[in-house]
Each structure stands twice: as structure tokens, then as C-alpha cells.
Amino acid sequence: MTFTSFAKLAIATVALSALVSCGSLRRGGGDADSYGTNTSSADATNRAVPVQERETTIWDIFKKDNSDVTVKVNKYIWAASLEILDFLPVESVDPFSGVIVTGFGTPPNGGQSYRATVLVRDPSLDARSLHVALQTRGGRAVSGSTVRAVEDAILARARQLRIRDGRF
Numbered sequence: 001m002t003f004t005s006f007a008k009l010a011i012a013t014v015a016l017s018a019l020v021s022c023g024s025l026r027r028g029g030g031d032a033d034s035y036g037t038n039t040s041s042a043d044a045t046n047r048a049v050p051v052q053e054r055e056t057t058i059w060d061i062f063k064k065d066n067s068d069v070t071v072k073v074n075k076y077i078w079a080a081s082l083e084i085l086d087f088l089p090v091e092s093v094d095p096f097s098g099v100i101v102t103g104f105g106t107p108p109n110g111g112q113s114y115r116a117t118v119l120v121r122d123p124s125l126d127a128r129s130l131h132v133a134l135q136t137r138g139g140r141a142v143s144g145s146t147v148r149a150v151e152d153a154i155l156a157r158a159r160q161l162r163i164r165d166g167r168f
Helices: 005-025 058-062 075-084 144-165
Strands: 090-094 099-104 114-120 130-136
Touching: 075 099, 075 114, 075 144, 099 144, 130 144
Parallel strands: none
Antiparallel strands: 090 099, 099 114, 114 130
16 A cells, blocks of 8 residues: 555545544534433423424435325315316325316306316325315416315315215
8 A cells, every 4th residue: 555545545434533523512412312402490381392393414426215105185175176176177195195186167057267277185085185276267366265165165076976886
């Protein structure tokens, strides 16, 4: 081994050890399990204690990536949304995040053109799981009663699909 290669190896080792020690100084030498938690006397009085967010380090690149985590959506609400809004052309569908975006269309026996965005947020079959946004061709939002009527129609159809499926 030549002197030049030995010097390069020594410099790399010193730089790496300095980088590693920077991460342990910031944590204060505490347990890895207790990092980010605050166990003060405020916990005894049932007050909310803010938890610090964990800072990222260079070693986070070696951790397992959670990019394949998906949001679960209710299949009955999903299918009912597509059925009830079948008069609207579908522009974008993302079943992993629960979003349906439609183009403008006119409902049967209606004179006004609408566009809808549906968000299915939860796997449960209840009103909290569904959010519908309607817009007219002029760009104005639709009244709350109309949106509520569309949401009610979707939820009613979702319940019918669930009963028909025999899981009620």
C-alpha cells in the first residue's frame, strides 16, 4: 500500500467518523426509543404535550422506503360514485388515493352542466368517508343542498350494493 492510498483512506475514515458523531451530538445521547417524546409532569395533568418531529440524517437513505403504502377506500362508495355520476365523463381515477375527477356533463332531464370531484377518504361506509365537490361550467360552486343530495344518493346506492353483496 502506497503512502497516497493510505492517506486517502485515513482522510475518508476521519471524515466518516466526524459525520457519524454529528448525529449523536444532536440527540443528546438519549435512548432511541424515547427520542421525540416528552415525559414531563404535564402528562400527569392530561395536557397535550407537543412531540418533536424526528430530524433526518444521512443514514435515512438506507432505511426502508414506505412509498408503496396506499390508502384504503370503501369499494361500495367507490362503485356507487361511478354509477351515480355515470353521466359525467371520467377524466382521472386514482383508486389508491380515492380520488375521482370528472369532466363537464349534463344530468338526465337537467339543463345545467356540472363537473365533479369525489374523494373517498376511509374504508368505512358512512358519510365521513365521502366528499363531493361540484362545479358549474361557469366556474361557480354548486349549492350545499345539491352537493348533499348527490352525496346522499351515492351513500344510498353504496348501501344497496353492500346489501346485495350479502355483507350487511
